[in-house]
Amino acid sequence: MARWVILAAALGVVTILVLSRLLPRESWFVRLHWLKSKCRRAWELFRKFRSEGMLYEAETMLELIKLLHLHRNSPDVPPEIERLVRRFINCRSGLLWKANQLLQHIERT
Numbered sequence: 001m002a003r004w005v006i007l008a009a010a011l012g013v014v015t016i017l018v019l020s021r022l023l024p025r026e027s028w029f030v031r032l033h034w035l036k037s038k039c040r041r042a043w044e045l046f047r048k049f050r051s052e053g054m055l056y057e058a059e060t061m062l063e064l065i066k067l068l069h070l071h072r073n074s075p076d077v078p079p080e081i082e083r084l085v086r087r088f089i090n091c092r093s094g095l096l097w098k099a100n101q102l103l104q105h106i107e108r109t
């Protein structure tokens with residue numbers, strides 16, 4: 001249990017004891033890691049889009065982060081995220097391709 005408390009403190013999670021009782025530890029940890037990984041990639045893309053002056057795409061990445069946190073325990077892909085996937089579905093190069101890959105991975109997992 002101490003390992004989970006240290007990990008939760010490092011990630012800023014306050015509700016470790018509540019979550020550990022509601023979900024199996026492994027399942028909870030996998031979900032947390034998945035969320036952290038996808039949000040980190042979205043933040044990286046946000047910064048790259050913003051630095052290249054692609055403000056609409058940067059705002060899309062911020063919207064994605066917000067939706068991921070809002071629907072973190074949803075078993076199905078929310079329609080809002082499906083809408084974001086359709087925005088980038090035909091992109092095949094550069095930063096837009098990276099956004100397309102991220103969104104499709106989120107949709108599949």
